[in-house]
Amino acid sequence: MTLGSLARPANRSPLGLLGWRPSERLVFGLIGFVVVLGAWEAASQLKLVKKVVLSSPSLIWDAAITDISSGVIFPHIAVSGTEYVLGLGLALLVGVLLGLSIGLFRRLNYLLDPWLSALYATPTVALVPLIIIIFGIGLEAKVVVVFIESIFVITVSVMAGVRAADAVYHDVAQSFRASGWMRFRTVTLPASTPYLLTGVRLGTGRGIVGVVVAEFLTSNSGIGFYIGLNGSLLQTARVYFGIILLGILGLVLGELVRVVERRFERWRPQIN
Amino acid sequence: MTGTRTALQARGVRFGYVDPTSSEVLLAIERIDLEIPEGQFVSLVGPSGCGKSTFLKIVNGLLSNHEGEIELLAPKAKGSAHAMVFQDAALFPWYSVLSNVSYGLMCQGMSKKEAQARAMPLIKMVGLAGFESKYPYQLSGGMQQRANLARALTVDPEILLMDEPFAALDAQTRELMQAELLRIWAQARKTVLFITHQIDEAIYLSDRVLVMSARPGRILADIPVDLPRPRELHIKRTPEFVALADRIWELIATQLHAHGQPGA
Numbered sequence: 360m361t362l363g364s365l366a367r368p369a370n371r372s373p374l375g376l377l378g379w380r381p382s383e384r385l386v387f388g389l390i391g392f393v394v395v396l397g398a399w400e401a402a403s404q405l406k407l408v409k410k411v412v413l414s415s416p417s418l419i420w421d422a423a424i425t426d427i428s429s430g431v432i433f434p435h436i437a438v439s440g441t442e443y444v445l446g447l448g449l450a451l452l453v454g455v456l457l458g459l460s461i462g463l464f465r466r467l468n469y470l471l472d473p474w475l476s477a478l479y480a481t482p483t484v485a486l487v488p489l490i491i492i493i494f495g496i497g498l499e500a501k502v503v504v505v506f507i508e509s510i511f512v513i514t515v516s517v518m519a520g521v522r523a524a525d526a527v528y529h530d531v532a533q534s535f536r537a538s539g540w541m542r543f544r545t546v547t548l549p550a551s552t553p554y555l556l557t558g559v560r561l562g563t564g565r566g567i568v569g570v571v572v573a574e575f576l577t578s579n580s581g582i583g584f585y586i587g588l589n590g591s592l593l594q595t596a597r598v599y600f601g602i603i604l605l606g607i608l609g610l611v612l613g614e615l616v617r618v619v620e621r622r623f624e625r626w627r628p629q630i631n
Numbered sequence: 632m633t634g635t636r637t638a639l640q641a642r643g644v645r646f647g648y649v650d651p652t653s654s655e656v657l658l659a660i661e662r663i664d665l666e667i668p669e670g671q672f673v674s675l676v677g678p679s680g681c682g683k684s685t686f687l688k689i690v691n692g693l694l695s696n697h698e699g700e701i702e703l704l705a706p707k708a709k710g711s712a713h714a715m716v717f718q719d720a721a722l723f724p725w726y727s728v729l730s731n732v733s734y735g736l737m738c739q740g741m742s743k744k745e746a747q748a749r750a751m752p753l754i755k756m757v758g759l760a761g762f763e764s765k766y767p768y769q770l771s772g773g774m775q776q777r778a779n780l781a782r783a784l785t786v787d788p789e790i791l792l793m794d795e796p797f798a799a800l801d802a803q804t805r806e807l808m809q810a811e812l813l814r815i816w817a818q819a820r821k822t823v824l825f826i827t828h829q830i831d832e833a834i835y836l837s838d839r840v841l842v843m844s845a846r847p848g849r850i851l852a853d854i855p856v857d858l859p860r861p862r863e864l865h866i867k868r869t870p871e872f873v874a875l876a877d878r879i880w881e882l883i884a885t886q887l888h889a890h891g892q893p894g895a
Contacts, residue, residue: 527721534691534715535738535786545734549725626725626766 414595419603422596432585436604439570439581442498443608446505447566453506454513454562455555461514462521463547479511483569487576501573501581508569512561520554521547553627556620563612567605636704638790638822639667639690644699646685658847659685660697665841665850667790667822669704674825674833676879677843678886683826686848687792690824691715703790710787711735716779719799722767728754728778729763735786746785753781757815773804780815790822797832809835810864817861830879831867834858842879845886852882 396416402408403415410418426432461468461475483504490507494500524546532542574583586601646660660682667673675683688694690701691713706712714735722731729747732754736746754763757777767775776796783791797805809832816823816836827833833840834856842852856875858866866872 527717528723530693531715531717531721531723531734532738533693534717535711535735537738541738545723545726545737549723552725626768628768 411593411595414599418596419599422594423600423603426597426600432600432604435580435582435585438578439574439583442501442505442573442581443566443570445498446502446569447509447562449502450506450510450513450562450566451559454510454558455517457510458514458517458555458558459521459551462518462551463543468518475511475514478507479515483508484572484576487572491577496577500577501570504573505566505569508572509562509566512565513555513558516554516558516561517551520551520558523554524550552623553620556616556623559619560613560616563616564609567609567612571605636669637666637702638669638671638704639665639824640700640702641665641686641690642700642702644686644689644697644701646682646689646694646697660689661844661847661849663699663848663850665853667824669789669822670820671838672816672823672825672836673839673841674827674837675841675843676827676830676833676883677848678845678883679828680846681843681886682846682848683843684794687715687794687824687826690790691792706789707787709739710789711739712788713790713792714783714786714788716776716783716791716793716796718795719772719775722775722778722782724767727764727766728759728770731767731778732781732785734782739786750781750785753784754778756784756818757781758811771804772800773808776800776808777811780812784815784819784821788821790824791819793823793825795826795828798827805832806864812836813860813862830876830883831872834872834875834879835862835864835867840875840879842882845889851886852879854879 399413400416403410403413403418457471461471486507487504490500490503494503528546528550529542532546537545570581571583571586574581575587578584582601582604586598589595589597589601641663644660644663645658647656647658649655650657663686665673675686677683685694689697690703693715703712723734726734729750733743733746733750736749737743741749751763754760757780759774759777759781762770762774762778767778770778779796797808800808813836823836825833825836830840837856840854840856841850842854843849844851854875858869858871
């Protein structure tokens with residue numbers, strides 16, 4: 360034993376002995392999870408609510424195992440995943456380019472701003488009949504719904520980001536006679552990155568909404584369809600299973616964005 | 632130190648702008664004529680809003696629609712005519728100290744590797760060796776201004792323009808940085824035009840102090856500072872120093888009173 364380790368406070372976590380300490384974030388996240396599931400299961404077991412209304416964690420577990428082992432759920436996941444990846448990918452590409460252009464060019468902003476504001480405020484559901492008329496009821500229609508649902512938050516965030524750079528940074532660049540491209544690369548882009556990532560975070564969430572909306576209204580496969588179908592069959596446990604799949608997707612994507620954010624925000628003091 | 636060439640010559644510089652809210656034309660600088668010989672350290676002091684920072688921006692090329700002429704020495708082959716040390720918070724927060732300091736060279740189209748190799752000696756010179764990979768938020772205010780100074784020095788400017796670089800520092804750090812600046816200046820041998828509203832800072836650093844009037848700005852007095860160099864901080868308590876400070880303060884005070892800002 361060295362003197363240094365004696366001076367430190369004792370490590371209270373048993374897992375700490377293995378060199379791993381769970382973060383508070385993880386611990387509190389898990390506590391919340393266990394409490395909610397426990398209360399839910401208890402309410403169901405004590406027959407406080409009807410099973411068809413609330414189901415229960417154990418029933419949902421059974422339904423999940425059934426549909427996973429029979430393979431029923433996988434085509435739905437594949438279909439929704441395809442719609443989501445294509446729609447969101449397109450929205451990211453177009454949204455970032457559009458947001459940067461509008462942010463950089465004042466006149467383009469004047470030209471497009473009214474359209475963006477109007478479309479941003481229009482519920483995508485209201486556009487679905489139109490989208491079906493134009494694109495039919497195939498994959499394209501759903502990709503378009505996801506695209507429209509997610510592109511505006513991305514564009515608007517990136518637009519705001521372009522103007523976020525403090526004027527003094529542009530002065531510094533100009534003072535060193537930076538070229539237009541250099542100024543964009545070293546001032547505009549880094550200053551707007553946090554906004555861009557916020558846009559991506561919001562966009563990933565809205566993309567999931569888009570998938571479900573599209574599949575509710577016109578589909579014969581996908582997780583949204585699976586939820587809708589089982590709802591009409593009063594298969595409550597399966598409805599929850601579908602919802603949980605969406606929740607897991609949201610969690611995974613959120614963590615993914617967080618990893619990217621950490622990579623890009625090393626220059627900012629970390630606030631917990 | 633003072634050479635025979637003229638590093639900066641300003642003739643009849645006048646600057647006005649249109650106020651965006653009232654649409655009136657406001658005169659920021661009435662007239663500035665000045666000449667700075669190569670190697671001299673000159674400070675420009677004056678009441679807030681007198682146009683001293685505006686003048687610096689004109690020299691730096693950030694404002695172009697002025698009247699009159701500005702003449703600067705032509706830059707050396709791989710150098711720059713002028714470089715600015717900005718007020719606080721002007722380091723790019725998303726770049727490390729090394730990337731910030733080599734920024735000016737990157738702007739000239741130098742490769743990253745070469746720019747960083749040339750930045751290293753200057754980082755050492757300003758006392759930041761070992762902090763190359765730190766981000767600005769990890770540095771104290773004084774260290775940020777050291778990096779800011781190094782960034783301006785890397786482009787080897789003929790004249791160094793400093794816009795109240797120590798204004799945001801606490802009193803002790805400020806004194807320390809003043810002494811550090813003199814040490815670095817003696818090493819780098821640059822012409823300096825230094826803007827400040829602190830009279831003792833101007834005297835301590837400079838060969839000459841130019842006092843500006845209240846807005847619209849013009850130069851009221853050109854006061855030589857004949858204190859011996861190198862200067863230690865305790866020179867600020869000598870009678871000669873105090874007499875100079877009193878003289879400059881009186882000039883500025885008349886300006887404040889004339890414009891109804893008693894004791895502002």
